[in-house]
Amino acid sequence: MTFPRVKTSDNPVALVIEMVAERRHAKTNAFWYKENGELLSVLRALDWPVQGADLRPYDDAGAKLLPLLRFFPQYYRLILGFSYDLNVLSGTPHAAQPVAAWAEQSGLAAKELSDVARVEADFLIDRALNRPQAGSGHATRLQAFCENSDAFRLPDRAAAYSLTHMVFYATDYGRKPMAQNENIRRSLIHAGLVAWLDQDMDILAEVVLALRFSEAAVPDLWANAVLRAASDVFCGSQAAAGADDFHEMLMLNWAAGQLGGRAFAFDMPHDATTFHRPERGPSxxxxxxxxxxxxxxxxxxxxxxxxxxxxxxxxxxxxxxxxxxxxxxxxxxxxxxxxxxxxxxxx
CATH class of the missing domain: 1.10.10 (Arc Repressor Mutant, subunit A)
Known part of the structure; x- marks a missing residue:
């Protein structure tokens, strides 16, 4: 099936928001909060000039976040991230602080088994409550993990993802300075080499972002590859939203914007529901x-x-x-x- 193509150059993000908020998952689905939270986080990180009208698809969800959290506390990190970024982008109160306060009072972070999840939870709560991040034992362990560059010489997407996200949290997605750390830089290069050789542009885009946020040089080879890959994104109408390249699209466009390129510069058919990139070549x-x-x-x-x-x-x-x-x-x-x-x- 083909659709008339709509140029997104005038207001590309409005069309992306409409698609992700209205046509991929029901608003009762946890994936809806995951994807829309990630999208809003990237828009905030890029300082994208989002207009109030662009955020209308979130009006109902923004008003129901605290009741939603009380009923679905297992999704608190998704709801916290979505709440805060929507609040910042809209400039109107959308329960970011009450949501964070309830999550903290309920001790939700302490129930996490993963150090990475606990660090993310602490970051999200502290950020929403506008207070400095406090050090912790799990943060110290993760610092050692990030500095162990030998551990990133083997394929392990979960480890690479944890590495890049530790940098994202430490810098509030590039908004705060981070002292240069040669061991972390080497870890990122090793993780990036794995991604480069495997043609994993999702992880490579995250590595490029983490290098940039940690005050390390981004290899021109990788920067150019990410910019090219971002320009290869196209949309489709397959029903299986969530089994497509949404996250890769988002990371590539975030990285492209941070590198000075054009973000969200793809065309979008009417009623599109999925994002795609060309199939990977040989690994x-x-x-x-x-x-x-x-x-x-x-x-x-x-x-x-x-x-x-x-x-x-x-x-x-x-x-x-x-x-x-x-x-x-x-x-x-x-x-x-x-x-x-x-x-x-x-x-």
């Missing part, structure tokens, strides 16, 4: 991993030694992907860990 990461595993005990952690054995077995796209980063100073240490020569396994 150099998977090809490299398969060849390393096949070598068994002959694996070595020295790229200079292993390159001549691995290169002929890789596809041309994989070779091209590797060729763009193999001379980076961080690649030597990255490959040493990725090869897993000392562990006797590769996956």
């Amino acid at each position: 150099a990461l998977q090809e490299l991993s398969a060849q390393l595993f096949a070598l068994g005990d002959q694996r070595r952690g020295d790229w200079g030694v292993m390159r001549w054995r691995l290169w002929p077995a890789l596809s041309e796209p994989a070779q091209a992907r590797l060729a763009e980063v193999e001379a980076w100073p961080e690649f030597t240490a990255f490959f040493q860990g990725f090869a897993r020569a000392d562990l006797g396994v590769a996956a």
